Amino acid sequence: xxxxxxxxxxxxxxxxxxxxxxxxxxxxxxxxxxxxxxxxxxxxxxxxxxxxxxxxxxxxxxxxxxxxxxxxxxxxxxxxxxxxxxxxxxxxxxxxxxxxxxxxxxxxxxx
Numbered sequence: 001x002x003x004x005x006x007x008x009x010x011x012x013x014x015x016x017x018x019x020x021x022x023x024x025x026x027x028x029x030x031x032x033x034x035x036x037x038x039x040x041x042x043x044x045x046x047x048x049x050x051x052x053x054x055x056x057x058x059x060x061x062x063x064x065x066x067x068x069x070x071x072x073x074x075x076x077x078x079x080x081x082x083x084x085x086x087x088x089x090x091x092x093x094x095x096x097x098x099x100x101x102x103x104x105x106x107x108x109x110x111x
Contacts, residue, residue, distance in 0.1 A: 013049045018090055021053035025096070026087035029080060032061050052109055053090055057083065059101040 013021075020043050027035025036057035043050035064079030086096040 013047075013093060017043075017047045017050045018093060020047065020050040021090040021096075022087045024050070024054035024057045025083050025090060028057060028061050028083045032065070033058065036061060048109070049095070052105060053086070053096065055109060056096075056098050056101055056105040057086065059105055060098045063101055 020039050024036040024039035027039070036054045040051055040054035040058060043054060060079065060082060064075065067075045068079065082098060086098065089096040
């Protein structure tokens with residue numbers, strides 16, 4: 001899926017993986033870059049699901065920061081809305097892909 005939101009069900013994830021992914025997404029509300037970075041560093045060798053979600057959240061935060069600077073902060077609520085939606089979706093057991101950064105996250109994870 002090339003820059004579209006994926007809401008497919010992921011049945012093979014554990015509750016710990018879903019929780020780690022939700023912390024990566026939702027944690028951006030309190031710690032913009034830190035939460036997804038910490039989850040990624042902890043989960044990158046343990047869980048491909050949680051690390052992929054955390055990497056996407058990190059990339060989305062970086063992209064959101066750039067857009068927010070360009071729009072004098074007007075884009076912040078939109079980017080935060082995506083983070084919250086992603087946290088809810090992964091807690092429900094769905095794989096979530098952010099627009100524009102999902103493909104880059106897949107490529108970076110293969111490296």
